[in-house]
Amino acid sequence: MVCQNGCGYTPLHCRSGKRHSRRFNMASTFQETPTVEASYSENVDAKLSFLPERLRKKLLPFQEKGIVFALQRSGRCMIADEMGLGKTIQAIAISYYYKNEWPLLIVVPSSLRYPWVDEMEKWIPELSPDDISIIQSKTDTGRISTSKVTILGYGLLTSDAQTLVDTLYRQNFKVVVIDESHYMKSRNATRSKILLPIVQKALRAILLTGTPALGRPEELFMQIEALFPKRFGTWSQYAKKYCNARVRFFGKRTQWDCRGASNLEELHQLLSEIMIRRLKNDVLTQLPPKVRQRIPFDLPQAAAKNLNTTFAEWERLMRNLNSDATESHFSQVMNLITRMYKETAIAKNRLNPITMT
Missing domain, CATH: 1.10.287 (Helix Hairpins)
Known part of the structure; x- marks a missing residue:
């Protein structure tokens, strides 16, 4: 619900008398996607019978729903659950469904490469250590062509990593998981430019983020464009419609300011077709009291x-x-x-x- 004054922001700011913020809080406007509910009455066990038994038993009901949501969209969607709700295990289950289409590429923050290896080996027992390649440097490309799973850190996607980039493009990954996909929020960042064609070319692409907008709708565009090119129009069309784009003057120079937000109800409706988001408060009764997790990482x-x-x-x-x-x-x-x-x-x-x- 937006302000009736036509400003495009939530009415909370108006009632409080506070100045309108340019920050767009997706969590406050985007609740659990309702479109799955209608078809979810089908037998979930039958839908998820393809999973290894241990993984199947571990899934919580809302995680099952996230997996079904992705499969109903042919494996191209964004899972934007709040941090700590198990996006990783959902992505692994979805990827496993399409295992006959692998090789699989998983792009993660560098510190999470080894936790992802642990999770893959834990939930997919048929994977051996030789099946998983962890890219260690910009020239470490030898095993990419022979591995079933390649795990890559964002930190290696730089302008001087042409050898690595060329190898990634040649590998033609059919299934791609982008963890913390808000790392792609900038249209001008080198990593975004490198990843965009890889995600677009893949048959299946799962984007994971706990902060789908990080405050502004403009930061959603590259993620949407990666999943569904031109679905929300060109960047110019998107910015004018959903980012309240305005021309700013800096002396004799003009520049578009796309830091705003507009037509949020329409944007929310369109996003509900490609993104599922649950908050902890939504699924609190399904969560265990505490989850402990070991996070291995390299020491200098x-x-x-x-x-x-x-x-x-x-x-x-x-x-x-x-x-x-x-x-x-x-x-x-x-x-x-x-x-x-x-x-x-x-x-x-x-x-x-x-x-x-």
């Missing part, structure tokens, strides 16, 4: 050396911590525990902005 050589030294010191202190231990021994142990806690807290802090979905 210096950090690994420091960690080994810390563990060696820990072992030495614990060997000396017997009945004759003095207060000094206990103090050393506590100081070491505090130091180890701080070191792992740094890792958690760095990983937190890019949490596994």
Whole structure:
């Protein structure tokens, strides 16, 4: 629902008397997609019988619905569930349905490459380590042509990675998963330009993001264009219709300002055909009390050396911590525990902005 004053923003701002923000909060306007509900009365077990038994049993009802939503759209859609609702397992299930069309490309933030490997091996037991290739550098292309699954970090998609880019284009991936797809929000970013033809050419493409707009409808365009080229018109048409595009004057120079939002109800309706989004509040009764997850990542050589030294010191202190231990021994142990806690807290802090979905 938008403001009746015709401004295109939510009426909440008007009632509060606050100045209209340019920020477009997709979470406040886009609720769980209703289009799936009508056909969801069909037997879900029959629909998902293709899955490995362990994966099938793990799925929560709303995750089943997300998978069915994607399959009803021939494997081209955006899953925009709030962070922590299991977008990864849904994407794996959808990809598995199309396994006969692989090779599969998975593009992720660099810190999530190994968690994705763990998840793939966990839920698809027939995959062996040799079936999965993790791209380590811009010249690490040797196994791409022979691997069933290629996992690639965004950080390698740069203007000087022509060898890697050419290899990716030649591989002709039929199934593509783009994790944290809002990394493609910029039309001018090199990674967006590299990924766009790969996603468009794939038969199946699953985009995953917990922040589908990150504040402005303009940041949705590249993701939509990757899934369904020209479905929402050209960039110029989209910007004028949904981004409240206006010409700004900077001296003698003019520039389009596309940071606004307009025709949100229409945009919401169109998005509901290609995107499914659930918030935690929507599915709270289906969620387990707590989910613990191990997130492996590479340590730089210096950090690994420091960690080994810390563990060696820990072992030495614990060997000396017997009945004759003095207060000094206990103090050393506590100081070491505090130091180890701080070191792992740094890792958690760095990983937190890019949490596994």
